[in-house]
Amino acid sequence: MDVLFIGGTGIISTACVAASLDAGHNVWTLNRGISKLPQQVREGHVLIADASNADQVREVLRGLRFDVVVQWTAYVPAQVELDISLYADAGQYVFISSASAYEKPPSHWLITESTPLQNPFWQYSRDKIACEEVLVRAHQLTGFPVTIIRPSLTYGFSQIPVAIGSWAKPFTIVDRMRRGAKILVPGDGTSIWTITHNTDLARGLVPLFARPEAIGEAFHITSDEALTWNQIYRLVGDAAGVEPDFLHIPSDALVAADAEQLGNLWGDKSNSAVFDNSKLRSLVPEFEAMVPFAEGIRQTVQWFDAEPRRQEIDHGANASWDRLAQIYTQALAKAAHR
DSSP states (O other), X not given: OEEEXXXXXXXXXXXXXXXXXXXXXXXXXXXXXXXXXXXXXXXXXXXXXXXXXXXXXXXXXTTOOOSEEEEOSOOSXXXXXXXXXXXXXXXXXXXXXXXXXXXSSOSSSXXXXXXXXXXXXXXXXXXXXHHHHHHHHHHHHXXXXXXXXXXXXXXXXXXXXXXXXXXXXXXXXXXXXXXXOEEEEETTSOSEEEXXXXXXXXXXXXXXXXXXXXXXXXXXXXXXXXXXHHHHHHHHHXXXXXXXXXXXXXXXXXXXXXXXXXXXXXXXXXXXXXXXXXXXXXXXXXXXXXXXXHHHHHHXXXXXXXXGGGOOOOHHHHHHHHHHHHHHHHHHHHHHTO
């Protein structure tokens, strides 16, 4: 099967490229060639182009047709509108959306694919919803062969998934734990979250390739392991060999200190997120998430520890967290001695 990954060098997509190759598929990647993560496909199958530049894409795709196209890098409707014309002859177009598109706050504790899509707190999520609407409409009007995938928080060896951390420099949270600095946890840390290893998402995604039953459908692919944020942070600490010094801070205080946290927290991680994977298993009954978070995060921290150059620190984030920790610690002290 001929498969094109638009992107293909990100945290999740690298695992899916590897799984596709292991499954015997003929795999290409299309990206700008600037990722720090290594290419996995063979020479001649690395297509260099800006996926949003129609002329560049048509040039590198000349003479090629794909059974499956997986779009990892589209974030706004204009990008998928272009894709509808660029990949009209593909057998299947898989759009990677986001589980953050599900309604926030949730009206029911268990999330299914029929949970409404509505997120008033995060533009990223609203843009993903708008992309889905464009693709669903194209499927209804023309039969465009779309399948929608909604990952939740998914990580691999190069990312440490926490509620308050540095996505660009993830080792910052480990360094902070090891220094004994305050670890900011939103709320009381008891909301339940689902974190998925990238290899587990790949186990669910690749078997959906070229499945007629998946066309016109949406699926989330997540672990079945649900942990509280307190448990998640403790497991990161265990992997780092330390006991984290928690400071629980209300989400509204975290948002007041950093407005960019509005989407991350109220639009995502402050809410409990438990997913029902029954729809996926109806087509892929063998699907099982194999990597518990304790094991996955241990491997991740080992990867960072193995190479000092990976251990970049986000000093701006540290300063912001230290300032908020000081303010909130003083407020607690005043409250205790009124």
